[in-house]
Amino acid sequence: MSRTTVIGAREAQKLKTRQAMLDAALGLLEEQSLSSLGLREVTRAVGVTPTAFYRHFRDIEDLGVALVDQALGNLHTLVRATLVEHDDAEDRIDHTVALIERHVRAHPAHLRFLVRERHGGVRAVRLAIAAQLDRFVREVAAVLALDEESGGWSEPELEMLAGLLVDQMVLAVSAFLSAMLDEGPTTAEVAAATRLRLRLIHLGREASGRRAP
Amino acid sequence: MSRTTVIGAREAQKLKTRQAMLDAALGLLEEQSLSSLGLREVTRAVGVTPTAFYRHFRDIEDLGVALVDQALGNLHTLVRATLVEHDDAEDRIDHTVALIERHVRAHPAHLRFLVRERHGGVRAVRLAIAAQLDRFVREVAAVLALDEESGGWSEPELEMLAGLLVDQMVLAVSAFLSAMLDEGPTTAEVAAATRLRLRLIHLGREASGRRAP
DNA sequence: GGATTCAGTAAACAACTGTTTCCTCGAACG
DNA sequence: CGTTCGAGGAAACAGTTGTTTACTGAATCC
Known part of the structure; x- marks a missing residue:
């Protein structure tokens, strides 16, 4: 399933410094x-010459776009798995919120x-992130479509709901990050508030299906 | 109601350059x-010396905080008025979305x-914005408390709902701005999607009140 | 094993940054 | 009306930035 190219010690080193730059940039950000963010800042943090930067990226914007994919990488599949694994609404909410909190603790910088x-x-970079989140929304919509309660729901409606949910997740991520910096509410409060919001949205989904689909 | 201080030609000029700096900064941003954003950029755009900057702000961060208040200034009261004016749910949604779109067109930079x-x-700046939005949330919650359907709702629950709605407004603002730059969906699509989301949230509110408040 | 490719180096470039110190000159005050 | 005050200007400061050009030396290819 994974496309792995045989790799020489030559480009192994290249990938290593490239990754070092991405990591350093993430730290500085x-x-x-x-x-x-300055290109000299990045190279200085890695311990290479400013010129070396150009071997890997055209400019900082280019590095930023590369960073987007790494940052969104795993969350997709994790959330998908969590949604598929539980089909009771309350379970889904609890597990998803817990998953997000765990993920934020594990990869705060990303x-x-x-x-x-x-x-x-x-x-x-904005466009790259929007594209990734769009993919995410369609994935979530596909999972939601499998639920019984998605009876008479059209595809655009499901994508609307999925978009609403994904935005809530992003907002939750942001709130968890703020909590970790002691800005705003505590982590526990953020988790509770997020669960409340998701429950309300779920009720709306049920009610919406029951009247005009 | 408005506290106006009598003003000399002296500090009238000072306020004028201060405002010119805020406007210039907004443009550059x-x-x-x-x-x-560099302090020299700002003064260059206004047509004054870099040193003049320090007569008005300690640094760029300080200017940013000052900018926050101007930016959130009117939207509070406009939304409040719109909510109070209409109490039918569908009316509220339509008028609020239209108001937001109009406001974004009128003050895109802010x-x-x-x-x-x-x-x-x-x-x-993050903290200043969070504080302003928090005030906004409490205002919206206060209006919602006047509705009949807020029967058995506790204050924290109302604030949760208000927070959800305010976040949707901010997301709508962002989406309208993207539409104006031809990134992502068109303005009409953004308006339609926002209305759908708000309707779903409203249904959730009704359903939530009907079972366990 | 010799030729070639290419990741990273070295040095210099002009342009820019925030901040300081001193000065100017018109309005405000007593 | 003379004095004080304060918004803005002039000039210089040491650092920083992105980018170019020419180079080195080790892994790769034939």
């Missing part, structure tokens, strides 16, 4: 946004980058 | 984020700044 640059100042 | 810096790289 915890306290600033992409549009103020997710901070996503949340920050989703509406950030670099157009190409 | 359409294509970058606050953390990359709103872009808000959406961008809400999760942006400058902590003080």
